[in-house]
Amino acid sequence: MVVVPDLMLNNGVTIPQLGFGVFQVPQAQTQRVVEDALGAGYRHIDTAAAYGNEAGVGAAIAASGIPREEIFVATKLRNGEHAIAAEAFEASRRALGVDVIDLYLIHWPVPSQGLFVDAWQAMEKIYAAGGVRAIGVSNFLPDHLDTLLAATTVVPAVNQVELHPTFQQGALCATFRAHGIAMEGYSPLGRGADLSSGTVTALAHKHGATPAQIVLGWHLGVGNIVIPKSTHLPRMRENLGAAQITLSADELEAMAALDSGTRMGADPAEAAFTQM
Numbered sequence: 001m002v003v004v005p006d007l008m009l010n011n012g013v014t015i016p017q018l019g020f021g022v023f024q025v026p027q028a029q030t031q032r033v034v035e036d037a038l039g040a041g042y043r044h045i046d047t048a049a050a051y052g053n054e055a056g057v058g059a060a061i062a063a064s065g066i067p068r069e070e071i072f073v074a075t076k077l078r079n080g081e082h083a084i085a086a087e088a089f090e091a092s093r094r095a096l097g098v099d100v101i102d103l104y105l106i107h108w109p110v111p112s113q114g115l116f117v118d119a120w121q122a123m124e125k126i127y128a129a130g131g132v133r134a135i136g137v138s139n140f141l142p143d144h145l146d147t148l149l150a151a152t153t154v155v156p157a158v159n160q161v162e163l164h165p166t167f168q169q170g171a172l173c174a175t176f177r178a179h180g181i182a183m184e185g186y187s188p189l190g191r192g193a194d195l196s197s198g199t200v201t202a203l204a205h206k207h208g209a210t211p212a213q214i215v216l217g218w219h220l221g222v223g224n225i226v227i228p229k230s231t232h233l234p235r236m237r238e239n240l241g242a243a244q245i246t247l248s249a250d251e252l253e254a255m256a257a258l259d260s261g262t263r264m265g266a267d268p269a270e271a272a273f274t275q276m
């Protein structure tokens with residue numbers, strides 16, 4: 001079985017650097033998909049209350065027979081529940097069927113709502129009470145972090161943002177890393193679009209790997225936590241195989257040149273999906 005490296009977060013908790021994401025996996029399919037992922041060897045599952053599939057993740061964990069402490073489970077607070085984070089956390093914990101969640105993230109800052117500091121203070125209490133092993137944020141920009149750090153005590157363990165070869169966010173990553181915050185990438189393959197670049201296909205040929213393995217290997221090489229998703233078992237296995245890819249400094253530099261600063265998803269400065 002492939003050995004996935006662990007990263008140590010700023011509170012000493014370790015997280016498998018390569019995990020499995022279930023964004024857009026329909027609830028009806030989620031148990032089967034996550035059972036496949038666990039069977040393939042993934043030990044880190046990333047979901048969110050807003051994905052509507054936490055119960056499927058929980059059912060798969062229960063059915064797997066894998067000891068609970070061997071699986072790292074991350075979920076996220078809905079945007080519309082910043083003011084009731086304690087209740088929202090309990091609902092996620094019930095849906096997942098676990099006593100302790102490994103990582104709980106604020107899904108989006110939604111600056112127009114002005115509630116993410118309140119949400120964080122509630123999450124600090126959940127953390128202090130032992131309901132969660134680490135707390136973090138998602139889609140945070142440096143000014144959101146400044147607001148949070150000025151008003152609260154616990155430094156986020158993680159910031160999960162859109163990251164892929166054509167959107168590497170070097171300055172943002174450096175700012176958060178300077179605070180000891182690990183960077184985690186969503187849409188790590190650029191929704192598939194970043195797989196056809198000449199640099200990626202040439203490296204794939206050179207390493208006897210697939211383009212997805214090269215892109216994921218690049219994420220691991222630059223220190224990102226990464227959570228590719230696929231509903232297909234062969235691709236789950238392929239993506240996990242990226243843990244065996246080591247790109248040289250020159251190859252990482254060639255990948256760095258693919259950055260075009262082009263975002264595919266929403267801009268966190270404006271995103272206000274309050275229905276989520």
Ligand code: A2P
Nearest residue numbers: 187188189190191192212229230231232235238
């Ligand atoms: P599928 O679920 O049909 O396998 P991103 O994470 O950047 O948003 O990209 C996810 C998309 O990439 C999904 O639609 C997934 O499709 C596809 N995908 C996942 N793994 C691979 C892979 N190894 N090769 C090609 N496409 C992949």
